[in-house]
Every structure is written in structure tokens, then in C-alpha cells.
Amino acid sequence: MRTIVVGTRQSSLALTQTNQVIEDLRRICQENGMECEFDVRKIVTKGDRILDVTLSKVGGKGLFVKEIEQALLNGEIDIAVHSMKDVPSESQEGLMIGAVPKRVDPRDCLISNGHVKLDELPQGALVGTSSLRRAAQLRAYRPDLRIQSIRGNIDSRLRKLETEGFDGILLAAAGLYRMGWSDKVSHYLPPEVCLPAVGQGALGIECRKDDDFVLRLLALYNDAETAATVQAERTFLARLNGGCQIPIGAYAEFAWDAEAEACRLKLTGLVGEPEGGRILKETRTGDDPVHLGLEVAESLIGQGAEEILALARE
Incomplete structure (x- = not known):
């Protein structure tokens, strides 16, 4: 019986994603006669520790994955569950993305006071986002809006919408979907208005290149269409x-x-x-x-x- 240790960030979204992945992998193991059980290891990343500075100013690649990848290389964990949009475009030596499961909604969305759509926000409305990509596209589409940086996990950003005077905040629809909070969405932004981040809505399951058992398991979990996109x-x-x-x-x-x-x-x-x-x-x-x-x-x-x-x- 192989025990597979799964590394993840410790936010509620990261843990929800990880538990879903484990559930899927457990089913695949049963269907294919592979005997394994799973343990979860929570890891704090640099991106989780620095919450008072915008992501663009923290700088560097892999803000939310570096410490998790180090744990993989050290053999402390066997697989890592990442949001694909956080994963640098080049893998660390000795590591690889073993599976990209089926993607969920890749779009950005607006959560607003009064549940109004983007075009219905009042002139000069205050909108929060932690992403330069979202901010740039929003400014191009609605130059009148005031954009302010907002950091933290989904829960804390939703709280800030109510407590810090924002008229709306922008988030990835996938995170709300995975948390079961899609009812909070006021407006899904079409890609023509706000093109998503690279890999948004997809998960990446990272492992060591020389772990044959894990590679065999993850190959059964990979969604070829999502992996290609x-x-x-x-x-x-x-x-x-x-x-x-x-x-x-x-x-x-x-x-x-x-x-x-x-x-x-x-x-x-x-x-x-x-x-x-x-x-x-x-x-x-x-x-x-x-x-x-x-x-x-x-x-x-x-x-x-x-x-x-x-x-x-x-």
C-alpha cells in the first residue's frame, strides 16, 4: 500500500481543491486496482505570508509554489496541487506537471454591491482587484472606474467588499465555483472584455519525474483537452x-x-x-x-x- 503525501497551500480554497483531487485519485485507484492512501501536508508560501503588498510589487515567479516545490524535491511530499495560474511556465529541475484535470470556468467575474453588472456600476465606482491584468483591461473598458488593490484569500476579499467601501471586486469564477459560492457572482466577464490569466480555472498536479507509481496514476487523471489548451x-x-x-x-x-x-x-x-x-x-x-x-x-x-x-x- 503506497501512502501519497499531498502538498497544498492552507487557504480554504486550496484545501477544497486538494480534497476534490484526492477524492478523484482515490476513485481512479479503486477502478484500476492501485492500492494507495493519501495524507495532506499544508505548506505556507511567500505569497501567503506577504499580504500587505500588491503581487506585482512582491515580484518573482512562483510566489505561491516555490516552498511546495522544495518540499517535493526534498521528498517530504509526493504530489502538489496548484492552481495552474500560479505555476511558473518553466518547471523546476526534477519536477513536472503530471496531470491537468478537466478545467472549470476560466472567466473572471464581478461580485458587486446590489448585484449589478459591470456596465451598471455607477460612474467612478471603486473596484478591488489584486491583478494588474484585470486592472488594465478594466481601465481600458471603463476608464471612469477607480481601481484599488485588494489582497487576501477569497473569504477575506469578500469581507472587504462589505467593510472597505468597494462597489465591487473582481475574482476568478473558478474559485467561487469550487467553494460552492457561485450564487455570489453578479456578472461573468466575457473574455472579450477581460481575458483570463494563463491557466485560470485549471489545476496542475505536480510530482517528481522519477516517481513511476505517481506518474502512472496521474496519467489516468489527466484531461487531454485541458492539457492542450x-x-x-x-x-x-x-x-x-x-x-x-x-x-x-x-x-x-x-x-x-x-x-x-x-x-x-x-x-x-x-x-x-x-x-x-x-x-x-x-x-x-x-x-x-x-x-x-x-x-x-x-x-x-x-x-x-x-x-x-x-x-x-x-
Whole structure:
């Protein structure tokens, strides 16, 4: 009997996600005659410790995964459950993403006082978000809104909506869905208005490259369609060498291509100025996720994305 130790952040959302993953893996083990049990190990990351500074100012990649990856490398845990949008585009030596389960809703959403939609927020309304990507797109769409940084887990941000004078806050729909709080959503923002973060709505199950038993188990859990869409988005991000200091978004999906008479991968990528003054966006269709991610990135570089990225890094 193999005991698999599962590493996770300790927020209620992270633990909810982890327990769902364990439930799924336990079922897969039973269906495939694999004998294993699971233990949970909670790990505090740098991103969890620093809550009084915006993510873009904390800097660095892997704010929410570095300590968990170190525990994997040390053999203290066997798998790690991450929100894919927190995972740097390049894996640590000796580690890999063994499974990307089926994605849930990738969109951003507005939770507002009075349950009003984005277009119904009053002129000059105060909106909270911890994301430069969301802020830039919101400023481009509604320049009149006042954007203020808001940090913390979902629970604390929802409390701040009630106690700190916000008219609304922006969150990932996936987190609310996983917590069973979808009824709190006032408005789902279409990707045309607010393109999601790379990997948003998807989980990544990370493991050591040399753990054959775990790799075999995770291969049975992987969702090929989600893995392909996330790979396209992450390739796009890697080419632009972006992190949370820069407004970058990407969303890939399988869509019917009437010209090709086939279902193909469609990727939209975005790079924006933090103040929302200039937003570059490109959509391409293809069959190979890596090639498609590079193609969209190169197109935006040709349109001046490198200048925006260089200014943002400064």
C-alpha cells in the first residue's frame, strides 16, 4: 500500500481543491486496482505570508509554489496541487506537471454591491482587484472606474467588499465555483472584455519525474483537452517571459473552424499597459499547442509587446 503525501497551500480554497483531487485519485485507484492512501501536508508560501503588498510589487515567479516545490524535491511530499495560474511556465529541475484535470470556468467575474453588472456600476465606482491584468483591461473598458488593490484569500476579499467601501471586486469564477459560492457572482466577464490569466480555472498536479507509481496514476487523471489548451497558454507566457508584474492574459479553447471543417485550437493572447492605455490582443488558430503559443506571442512582439513589457519591468 503506497501512502501519497499531498502538498497544498492552507487557504480554504486550496484545501477544497486538494480534497476534490484526492477524492478523484482515490476513485481512479479503486477502478484500476492501485492500492494507495493519501495524507495532506499544508505548506505556507511567500505569497501567503506577504499580504500587505500588491503581487506585482512582491515580484518573482512562483510566489505561491516555490516552498511546495522544495518540499517535493526534498521528498517530504509526493504530489502538489496548484492552481495552474500560479505555476511558473518553466518547471523546476526534477519536477513536472503530471496531470491537468478537466478545467472549470476560466472567466473572471464581478461580485458587486446590489448585484449589478459591470456596465451598471455607477460612474467612478471603486473596484478591488489584486491583478494588474484585470486592472488594465478594466481601465481600458471603463476608464471612469477607480481601481484599488485588494489582497487576501477569497473569504477575506469578500469581507472587504462589505467593510472597505468597494462597489465591487473582481475574482476568478473558478474559485467561487469550487467553494460552492457561485450564487455570489453578479456578472461573468466575457473574455472579450477581460481575458483570463494563463491557466485560470485549471489545476496542475505536480510530482517528481522519477516517481513511476505517481506518474502512472496521474496519467489516468489527466484531461487531454485541458492539457492542450493550458500548454498553448503557458507556451505563450513563456515566450514573453511574463509574471504577475505585467498585464498578460491568454485563453485557448477548442472551437469549430468552418474553413478547415474541423475542431481546432484557438488561442487569444494579450499584453497591456498597467494603466490600460494600450492593449495588444491577437487570436490565432492551429493544431499544435506549442507552435500556436509561440505564433501568438511572436505576433504581439511584432506589434510592440516587448516595449510594453520592458516599461512594465522598469
